[in-house]
Amino acid sequence: MKLILLGPPGAGKGTQAKILMEKYNIPQLSTGDMLRDAVASKTEVGIRAKEVMDLGKFVSDEIVNQIVADRISQDDCKDGFILDGYPRTAAQALALEELLKKNNTHLDAVIELKVDEKALIERLENRIKETLAAGGAVRSDDNAEVFAKRLVEYREKTLPLSDFYRQNKQLKEVNGMAQVDVVTKEIQTYL
Numbered sequence: 456m457k458l459i460l461l462g463p464p465g466a467g468k469g470t471q472a473k474i475l476m477e478k479y480n481i482p483q484l485s486t487g488d489m490l491r492d493a494v495a496s497k498t499e500v501g502i503r504a505k506e507v508m509d510l511g512k513f514v515s516d517e518i519v520n521q522i523v524a525d526r527i528s529q530d531d532c533k534d535g536f537i538l539d540g541y542p543r544t545a546a547q548a549l550a551l552e553e554l555l556k557k558n559n560t561h562l563d564a565v566i567e568l569k570v571d572e573k574a575l576i577e578r579l580e581n582r583i584k585e586t587l588a589a590g591g592a593v594r595s596d597d598n599a600e601v602f603a604k605r606l607v608e609y610r611e612k613t614l615p616l617s618d619f620y621r622q623n624k625q626l627k628e629v630n631g632m633a634q635v636d637v638v639t640k641e642i643q644t645y646l
């Protein structure tokens with residue numbers, strides 16, 4: 456099963472991707488996590504990406520498309536995958552279409568998690584509080600100022616993808632404001 460999770464930062468894509476990964480035994484491909492790994496290991500890509508990420512901006516399509524193409528070609532992706540945070544731009548969506556076509560395959564569903572912007576900011580604040588209380592390290596882009604910029608990027612560049620997938624009759628809209636297990640159940644009705 457090949458699946459995209461769409462939605463703004465904080466919508467719960469990562470949470471749902473992890474649950475679905477367990478249930479369907481297919482990997483979660485989070486471009487955010489892959490980029491943070493590159494940052495942590497100080498690769499050339501990581502060094503370039505960190506600057507952009509800390510500004511709340513998107514990393515270049517070229518870099519992200521390459522990361523995803525490399526990852527999807529690995530053996531554990533042959534039965535399916537959950538894309539979490541990719542595609543985020545029209546150019547990425549087109550690159551993904553090409554990649555899937557080349558591999559003679561297609562998406563099974565594009566799930567959009569719908570969440571009010573006010574709730575997103577509350578979730579961010581809770582995530583920061585919980586991380587700090589647990590003695591963890593807050594992501595360098597998880598603060599109110601950078602988060603606001605991530606939302607702007609989302610609205611300008613990612614939101615239009617919903618129309619693209621709606622026109623392709625692949626889009627399924629799910630209420631991301633519900634409890635985690637209720638969201639999972641609603642997603643599963645489309646799988």
Ligand code: ADP
Binds near residue numbers: 490514541
């Ligand atoms: P969130 O969905 O909460 O914004 P992510 O971990 O998915 O968090 O992404 C963190 C950052 O990584 C983004 O703000 C962006 O800079 C970069 N990033 C992740 N995925 C992409 C992508 N597909 N295209 C461009 N940049 C990306």
